[in-house]
Amino acid sequence: MSLSAKDKKTVKTFWAKVSSNGEAIGADALSRMLVVYPQTKTYFSHWKDLSPGSAPVVKHGSTVMAGVADAVAKIDDLTSGLLSLSELHAFTLRVDPSNFKILSHNILVVLAIMFPTDFTPEVHVAMDKFLAAVARALSEKYR
Amino acid sequence: MVEWTDFERATIQEIFSKIDSGVVGPAALSRCLIVYPWTQRYFGSFGNLYNAAAITSNPKVAAHGKVVIGGLEKAVKNMDDIKTTYKDLSVLHSDKLRVDPDNFNLLADCLTIVVASQMGQAFTPDVQAAFQKFLAVVVASLRKQYH
Numbered sequence: 052m053s054l055s056a057k058d059k060k061t062v063k064t065f066w067a068k069v070s071s072n073g074e075a076i077g078a079d080a081l082s083r084m085l086v087v088y089p090q091t092k093t094y095f096s097h098w099k100d101l102s103p104g105s106a107p108v109v110k111h112g113s114t115v116m117a118g119v120a121d122a123v124a125k126i127d128d129l130t131s132g133l134l135s136l137s138e139l140h141a142f143t144l145r146v147d148p149s150n151f152k153i154l155s156h157n158i159l160v161v162l163a164i165m166f167p168t169d170f171t172p173e174v175h176v177a178m179d180k181f182l183a184a185v186a187r188a189l190s191e192k193y194r
Numbered sequence: 195m196v197e198w199t200d201f202e203r204a205t206i207q208e209i210f211s212k213i214d215s216g217v218v219g220p221a222a223l224s225r226c227l228i229v230y231p232w233t234q235r236y237f238g239s240f241g242n243l244y245n246a247a248a249i250t251s252n253p254k255v256a257a258h259g260k261v262v263i264g265g266l267e268k269a270v271k272n273m274d275d276i277k278t279t280y281k282d283l284s285v286l287h288s289d290k291l292r293v294d295p296d297n298f299n300l301l302a303d304c305l306t307i308v309v310a311s312q313m314g315q316a317f318t319p320d321v322q323a324a325f326q327k328f329l330a331v332v333v334a335s336l337r338k339q340y341h
Contacts, residue, residue, distance in 0.1 A: 086319035087326055103319050156303060160310045160322065167311035172228040173246050175307065179229055 054177075054184055059126050061177035066123045069166060073120060076165065077112030078104065080157040088153050094146060115154070122185045129188035141192040148193065151186035158182060196331050198273055205324040209309060210270045218308050219259030224249045226304040233297055262301070269332050276335045284339035295337045302329040 054062075069076065082103035084091050098107040118136060125132025140146050159178060163170045170178075198206075227234050228246045237243065240254040249255055265283060272279040287293045306326060310317045317325075 083319045083322055087323040160307060160317075163307045163311040164314055164317055167314070170307075170311065171246075172225045172250070175225060176229040 052180060052183065054126065054180055058177045058180055061174055062123060062126060062181045065169065065174050065178065066120070068169060069162065070120055070123075072165060073116040074109070074113045076158065076161050077114075077116035077119075078109040079112070079161045079164075080154065081108050081112040081115065083157045083160060084154050087157070091150055091153060094144075094150075119158075119182075119185065122181075122188075126181070129184055130191055133185065133188040134191070137189050137192040140189050141194075148186065148190045151189060152183075155179070155182035155186060195274065196276070201320065202324040202327060203273065205321050206270055206273065206328050209313070209321070209325060210267060213309060213312060215260055215263040215267070218305070218312065219261070219263035220256035221259070222301065222305040222308045223259035223262060224252070224255050225308060226301045227255065229304065230297075230300045233300060236291065236293055236297075266332065269328070269335075273328075276331050277338055280332070280335040281339060284336050287336055288340040295333070295340060298333040298336055302326075302333055305329065 085095070085101050085108065086103060092101055095101055095107070095111075098105075100107060102108070118133075121136075122129060122133060159170075159175065159182070162178065163175075227237070227243060227249050234243050237255070237258075240252060240258075242248040242252060243255075268279055269276045287295075306322070306329065309325060310322070313321070
């Protein structure tokens with residue numbers, strides 16, 4: 052299920068439209084993840100406030116979406132492009148990779164809410180494949 | 195037995211009273227067939243599913259999307275015992291339709307995304323949690339009679 056040339060073009064075009072909302076997308080996706088999948092809160096026990104829209108959630112949502120933006124730019128070689136991020140997740144953060152799918156789902160939900168006409172089925176499948184490819188690249192260094 | 199909070203009950207009733215089943219059902223099913231193309235294996239008799247445009251305009255897909263929402267509405271009316279309500283449907287999907295139950299989650303995800311795009315900001319994290327919990331119970335009930 053690798054990214055075709057059409058997938059990459061769809062992702063880049065859609066991302067160009069929505070990237071200015073990156074911080075809002077990240078904050079909402081992360082907020083939702085913590086509410087809808089409470090087991091993900093276990094990774095953030097060091098935050099004072101895990102409620103939707105709280106300061107640490109908004110800040111971290113930005114960080115995550117900056118990573119996604121970086122991945123869009125490196126879409127032609129995600130494995131080497133995201134190498135240091137993979138090392139971070141594998142050796143320092145040690146996030147179970149099943150959670151990448153969970154966050155990806157919530158990013159897609161936010162995109163559907165914020166961009167109902169642009170988030171067509173064709174854009175949906177390209178973004179789903181892209182986020183899955185990003186997850187694979189992030190899992191690269193795990194073992 | 196599944197425990198529902200008052201908020202969850204009210205949220206599920208409200209969502210299903212607000213959505214247009216003629217729109218959401220077809221949109222969710224066609225999205226599922228487009229985003230997860232291997233699900234097309236169950237719809238060999240539906241004719242032209244060759245590309246997204248064909249799937250979206252296919253009348254059999256649209257008709258079946260409405261059937262699916264009708265099934266969900268049964269669960270909405272019987273939230274305190276979806277497992278029993280769905281017994282025959284589970285047997286149908288297992289023995290006759292032979293659907294891999296992992297596919298139920300794929301359709302559930304597409305339903306979530308379509309309802310989210312319909313409701314916009316009203317689809318808050320708490321509403322999303324209630325909706326996804328409802329769909330998880332539906333999926334578990336559909337899986338129950340598999341053997």
